[in-house]
Amino acid sequence: MIGLGIIINDQEPIIAASDGLTFIALSHGYSCDEVSVIGSDDLRMLTWFDWGPVKGDKVLVRIVETDKGKVISLC
Numbered sequence: 296m297i298g299l300g301i302i303i304n305d306q307e308p309i310i311a312a313s314d315g316l317t318f319i320a321l322s323h324g325y326s327c328d329e330v331s332v333i334g335s336d337d338l339r340m341l342t343w344f345d346w347g348p349v350k351g352d353k354v355l356v357r358i359v360e361t362d363k364g365k366v367i368s369l370c
Contacts, residue, residue, distance in 0.1 A: 300359040301332060301344070304352055311343045312361050319356055330354060 298312025299319055311317050315336035322329045332344040348354070 296361055298359055298361045299332065300357040302353075302355040302357075303330075303346070309344050310359060310361050312359075313341070321354070 296312045296314070298310055299317055301309045301311070301319060303309075309332060311319075311332045311334060313334035313336060315334060317332075317334040320329070320331045320333065322331075328348055330344070330346045330348055331342060334341045334343065
């Protein structure tokens with residue numbers, strides 16, 4: 296399965312994959328700055344990760360091959 300490997304500030308990667316849709320949204324706006332990793336299938340929407348970045352944070356996104364979707368905690 297193809298998925299997203301997301302590394303934030305050189306921490307352990309978050310691997311997000313789905314048989315349906317998987318995407319990362321980076322938003323900057325009037326009310327908030329946010330990075331969200333979201334996926335969906337025919338029946339539901341899933342948020343793997345929702346985070347508020349600050350100035351100087353580094354985000355690296357790679358396309359990866361994985362056998363299943365998972366989340367590795369950043370805490």
